[in-house]
Every structure is written in C-alpha cells, then in structure tokens.
Amino acid sequence: xxxxxxxxxxxxxxxxxxxxxxxxxxxxxxxxxxxxxxxxxxxxxxxxxxxxxxxxxxxxxxxxxxxxxxxxxxxxxxxxxxxxxxxxxxxxxxxxxxxxxxxxxxxxxxxxxxxxxxxxxxxxxxxxxxxxxxxxxxxxxxxxxxxxxxxxxxxxxxxxxxxxxxxxxxxxxxxxxxxxxxxxxxxxxxxxxxxxxxxxxxxxxxxxxxxxxxxxxxxxxxxxxxxxxxxxxxxxxxxxxxxxxxxxxxxxxxxxxxxxxxxxxxxxxxxxxxxxxxxxxxxxxxxxxxxxxxxxxxxxxxxxxxxxxxxxxxxxxxxxxxxxxxxxxxxxxxxxxxxxxxxxxxxxxxxxxxxxxxxxxxxxxxx
Numbered sequence: 479x480x481x482x483x484x485x486x487x488x489x490x491x492x493x494x495x496x497x498x499x500x501x502x503x504x505x506x507x508x509x510x511x512x513x514x515x516x517x518x519x520x521x522x523x524x525x526x527x528x529x530x531x532x533x534x535x536x537x538x539x540x541x542x543x544x545x546x547x548x549x550x551x552x553x554x555x556x557x558x559x560x561x562x563x564x565x566x567x568x569x570x571x572x573x574x575x576x577x578x579x580x581x582x583x584x585x586x587x588x589x590x591x592x593x594x595x596x597x598x599x600x601x602x603x604x605x606x607x608x609x610x611x612x613x614x615x616x617x618x619x620x621x622x623x624x625x626x627x628x629x630x631x632x633x634x635x636x637x638x639x640x641x642x643x644x645x646x647x648x649x650x651x652x653x654x655x656x657x658x659x660x661x662x663x664x665x666x667x668x669x670x671x672x673x674x675x676x677x678x679x680x681x682x683x684x685x686x687x688x689x690x691x692x693x694x695x696x697x698x699x700x701x702x703x704x705x706x707x708x709x710x711x712x713x714x715x716x717x718x719x720x721x722x723x724x725x726x727x728x729x730x731x732x733x734x735x736x737x738x739x740x741x742x743x744x745x746x747x748x749x750x751x752x753x754x755x756x757x758x759x760x761x762x763x764x765x766x767x768x769x770x771x772x773x774x775x776x777x778x779x780x781x782x783x784x785x786x787x788x789x790x791x792x793x794x795x796x797x798x799x800x801x802x803x804x805x806x807x808x809x810x811x812x813x814x815x816x817x818x819x820x821x822x823x824x825x826x827x828x829x830x831x832x833x834x835x836x837x838x839x840x841x842x843x844x845x
Contacts, residue, residue, distance in 0.1 A: 500794070501533075506555030508534055508545065520555040526744075527607040528560070528591050547589045559594040559691055561603065563622040565615060570628050572611040574640070581630050581643045592622065595671065596678040597691035600654060604671060614646070614674055616653050625649055627669040644669070654681050671695070699743040709735045709760040713779065722775035722819070723835060726766030735760040741791070750794075754804065756787040769824070776820040777835045784811045 506520040518536035523529070532553060533542035545553075547562040554560070569584045571577060592603040592615055603615040603622065614625045625646035632639050650664045660681055667677050672695060682689050711731045715723040737758035744751040759782070766777040789806035817836055823829035 503533075503535075503542075504555055506534075506553060508532075508553040509551040511549070511551060513551065520553065522555045522558075524556075525558075528593055528605050530591075532591075547591050553591075557694065559597070559693070560591040561594060562589065563592045563603070563615070564589050565592070565605065565622050566624055567605065567608055567613060568624065568626070568628065569608055570630070571609045572629055573609075576609075577629050577631050577640060579631050579633070581628060581641070583626065583628060583643075593693070594691060595675050595693045596682070596689070598678075598682045598689050599685070599687045600678060600681060602674055602678045612669075612671060614669070616649070618653075623649070625669070625674075650677070657681050657685050659684060701739075701741040701743065703739060704737070705739050705756060705758070706734065706736045707758075709733050709758075709762070709783075711760070711762050711783075713764045713766075721770065722768045722773075722821075723766070723777060726768040726775065726777055728764045728766040731762040731764055733761050733763070735785075737785075750792055752791045752793070754787075754789045754791045754806075756785075756789075758785040758787075759783070760785065772824055774822045774824060776822075778818055779835065780816040781812055782814040784813065785809070786811070 502522050502524075503519040504522045505517075506522070507515050507517045508520075509515050516534075516536065518534055518539070521533035521542065531544050531546045532555075533544055534553070535542040550562050552559070552561045564587070566585045566587055567590075569586055590605055590607070592605050594601065595604055595614075596602040601617050603617070605613045605615065615622045616625060617623070626643070626649065627646050628643040630641055630643065632641055646669060647665060647667070650667070651661060654660055654664065654677075660677070663677060663680065667673050675692070675695070679689070679692065681687075709732070711733075713728045713731070715726075717724050735758045737756060739754065739756040741755070742753045762779075762781045762783055764777075764779040764781075766775075766779075768775045768777075785808065787806065787808040789804040792803045794801040794803070817834055819833055819835035821831040821833075
C-alpha cells in the first residue's frame, strides 16, 4: 500500500468523523412515559427517515441523554412533532424495479417514532424508513392503524402489469364516516403526503373541528447563478498518416469560460444534499506549425466546447466555512468547429494549397 492510499483513507476517516460529529441542538421538549413534559434542547437533524433515537438535554445536563421510541411518548423540535407508537409496518418494496408479484402484504412489528402530519379529532401520521416509502397511520383510540397500500405486478400473456392495492380507501371511508361529503374525495385520494394531508385538513374544516397541528410541506430549494473561469486546453493527434498534424507544435489555448449553474437542494436533512448542475462554454483556438523536406504546414482549429457537469453534492455546514463533497459525471461536446490547413512548397514559391485539415471533423482530436 502506497502513500496515496493512506492519504485517501485518512481523508475518508476525517470526513466521516465530521459528518458524525455535527450537532444541531435546538429548543424542544420531550414527553416521558409518565406524561410529564420536559423542556430542553434536542439534536435536530431535520431527518429524512424517521429517527431511531434522539439526543436531548436540559440546562442542568452536561451530556446529552439518548432516547429511543420505547423511552418516550412524544417529542417536538423546531416544527417537527413525533409520537412514539407500536405499529405494524409493511415491508414490500415500492420501487418499480423491485416490485413483487402478487398482492399479499408482509408485516413486521416495531416501536417507532411516527411523524405527525395533521393533529386534531382525526389525525394523520407518517413513517419513512423501510424500502424508501412513506407509510401512513391513523389513530384508533390508543393504537395506530396502518393505512394499507401496495404496488405489485401481475403477468397476463407474458405482459407485466403494475397494479395497486388500495385498501386505505376503505379504511378512510370508515374512519371519516361522520363526514359523508368527503366520500368522493376519499375515493380519489392518492397515497401521498400532500394528498392525504389535504384530505384530513378538509375533514377538520368541514366538521368544524379545531386543527391542533399541521406539518407544513417542505419544498426543495433552487439556487442558480453565473459562473466563469479560465480554461487551458491542449491539442494532440494520434495517427500513422497525418504527420503534419501529429508532429505539429500546438500552443495551448487559453480562453474565458462563461456559464451558469442550477442547484436543487433537498428540503430535509438540513439542506445537506443537493443536485448541482453546471454548464460552461469554452471557445478554443489552436495554431500549429510543421515542416518536412518539401512543405511547410500551418494548421488552425477553432472549436466551440460545451462542458456539462452533473453532481450529487453533500455539504458539511461547519462554523465559518462550507465544505462540499461532490460525486458525479462531466461531459463535453464540440460544436461549430472550423479547421483548415495551409501547405506551402519549399521548392516552388507559388505553390500554396489551402484546404480543410480534417475532412471527417473534430472527432479525431483529443483535447
């Protein structure tokens, strides 16, 4: 193992430690199993998946205490409200490439923190943490009932068909039966946060019931702007026949690279994850000279170069600096290229030929 490997290993360990050590304590409260409300600060990570545990401390605590769902009844931090619940979770995948055949449901029992979406006389909760899917719950007396939904496939004459099991529609008709004006809307509701939240808010409104709490929808942020810089490009050829191109001395091309970027920043997880896209335009200009015993060759290439970079970005929000970790791909495209070659005879002064240096285009050039 060489020095480069150890340097990379140390860097990864350093970054991992930074990620794990980021704390974000904000005012909040917990409700313990006795029903007592304790105010303090909670390490708020703006969780994408429902947290498996939280770190909490009061003014009198020097170190944070860790609480899991079986240790609390509820907690609130910033605008997020979570309740502890013994639930039955459905484990079937939802992604198109993983959908299973058949409508059978598969369950596991667990104790988790459910995030509150709507709280009132009839409440709605969500759990995100299994198979990258939301699972929604309603509260019946003191227990939480999963709204049942599954995507599955069937095969008809070797044709793959994606179907939906929508038992949640019947569950909601029963749960909200005291408001029959909503039945039409219930039959059209989709198994998504926005659609279900809208339904429950409509129920509380038409039933003249107070809204104790509503989780406001969080939208991703979009940033855009101008970027620019200086591009230094070199040109070389690889060929067994075009000696005047292969052996010519091309000066590096230096050009300004104007462009713009657009970044889509994820709503949750403290805006740490984003999709960063950058587009740069770089015109390049190369001149080359080569001579053999019979001719002098002057070649000129004008190339328009568009660079497109697409990255997944993770931001480490340190105190006074912003450190980014990027991963993705970059592509370059040539367009509108012009090239020509001037051949001057060293024997006959009047024998000069001007033609294209490459008839087949710039695909043979490595920049």
